[in-house]
Amino acid sequence: DGGITQSPKYLFRKEGQNVTLSCEQNLNHDAMYWYRQDPGQGLRLIYYSQIVNDFQKGDIAEGYSVSREKKESFPLTVTSAQKNPTAFYLCASSRLSGPTNYGYTFGSGTRLTVV
Amino acid sequence: LAKTTQPISMDSYEGQEVNITCSHNNIATNDYITWYQQFPSQGPRFIIQGYKTKVTNEVASLFIPADRKSSTLSLPRVSLSDTAVYYCLVGERYGGATNKLIFGTGTLLAVQP
Numbered sequence: 001d002g003g004i005t006q007s008p009k010y011l012f013r014k015e016g017q018n019v020t021l022s023c024e025q026n027l028n029h030d031a032m033y034w035y036r037q038d039p040g041q042g043l044r045l046i047y048y049s050q051i052v053n054d055f056q057k058g059d060i061a062e063g064y065s066v067s068r069e070k071k072e073s074f075p076l077t078v079t080s081a082q083k084n085p086t087a088f089y090l091c092a093s094s095r096l097s098g099p100t101n102y103g104y105t106f107g108s109g110t111r112l113t114v115v
Numbered sequence: 116l117a118k119t120t121q122p123i124s125m126d127s128y129e130g131q132e133v134n135i136t137c138s139h140n141n142i143a144t145n146d147y148i149t150w151y152q153q154f155p156s157q158g159p160r161f162i163i164q165g166y167k168t169k170v171t172n173e174v175a176s177l178f179i180p181a182d183r184k185s186s187t188l189s190l191p192r193v194s195l196s197d198t199a200v201y202y203c204l205v206g207e208r209y210g211g212a213t214n215k216l217i218f219g220t221g222t223l224l225a226v227q228p
Contacts, residue, residue, distance in 0.1 A: 004158075035218070042202070043159070043218035090158050103149045103204075104216065106158030 003027065006091050006107035012115050013078070013085065021076045021110045023091035029105070030096040032074035036060060037088040037109075046089075049074055050096060078112065086114045119203045124223040133190045135222050137203030140184050148179060148186045151202045153221070159202060163188070190224075198226045 004025045013019045025032065031050045035043040045058030049068040063082025068074055074093075078085045088111050092104040120138040127133045139148070147166050151159035163170055165177040165186070176189040190197060200221040 040220075042220040045217070088156065092158070103151070103161050103164055104159070106160070109156065109158050111156065 004091055004093055004105055004107035006089075006110050008110060009108065011110055011112045013112060015114060016080045018077055018079050019112065021078070021089055021091075021112070023074045023076065023107060024072055025074075025091075025093045025105070026072060027093055027105060028071070029093035030071070031094045032068065033092045033094075033104070034058075034064070034066065034074070034076045035090045035092065037090060043090060046076065085112055087112060118217070119205060119219055121201075121203050121219065121222045123220065124225065126225050126227065127193055128227050129194055130192050133193050133197075133224060133226075135188045135190075135201055135203075135224070136185060137188070138185045139203070139205045142183050142205050146205045148177065148183075149204045149206070149216070150175070150177065150188045151204070153200045153202065159218075162201075193224075193226050195226050195228065198224060200224075 007022045011019060033048040034046040036046055037043050044060050046060055046064050047055055047058055047066040049055035052068050052071055055066050055068050063079055065077045065079060066074060088109050090109045091107040094104045118141060147164055149164040150162045152162050153159040163172055163175045163177045165179050167179050167183060170177045178187045188201060200223050202218050202221040204216045206216040
């Protein structure tokens with residue numbers, strides 16, 4: 001089955017720690033994205049990548065970092081500089097060309113809590 | 116980037132047809148309209164996508180007038196399991212990062228027995 005896998009599903013972080021959220025896709029999608037969702041809010045874009053070894057900041061990139069060393073993987077690191085990291089994090093991927101299109105495919109999310 | 120406006124919430128009863136309208140006055144020529152459904156603590160799920168006129172699949176219909184400045188998602192005979200947040204987005208067909216999709220707050224549809 002093709003899809004996006006996010007891990008872990010739940011993550012607890014102590015103040016001052018960096019944590020890394022995993023996102024892997026086997027859809028052969030070109031682009032990958034990280035969104036943050038706060039309770040009762042829509043999704044806000046953190047970072048996105050169209051191609052390996054290249055990525056761009058989204059609307060709320062401060063305190064986050066990413067890498068795209070492989071097409072299938074787009075991990076997100078929440079650094080200690082992110083002052084309010086408690087949120088639901090969603091990874092997505094999409095094609096950038098081709099005969100079919102179904103918009104974004106999302107993972108099941110990681111809920112990060114600062115303790 | 117095109118901005119969308121949709122109702123914050125809607126109520127319905129089981130078995131009814133639900134229509135959720137989205138306004139997107141600044142839609143660009145190459146933009147598609149896509150609707151997603153999100154349940155609590157899950158990622159959004161693609162429902163339907165269209166460019167103009169009407170699109171229908173096994174779960175919903177999408178109506179787009181000629182000027183494309185709005186669209187209406189139609190859910191036939193909703194059930195309790197259709198209670199979710201529904202997002203309307205406009206952007207490049209593949210969600211390409213050059214015209215990345217922007218999610219608003221969506222419409223919370225509450226289906227009552």
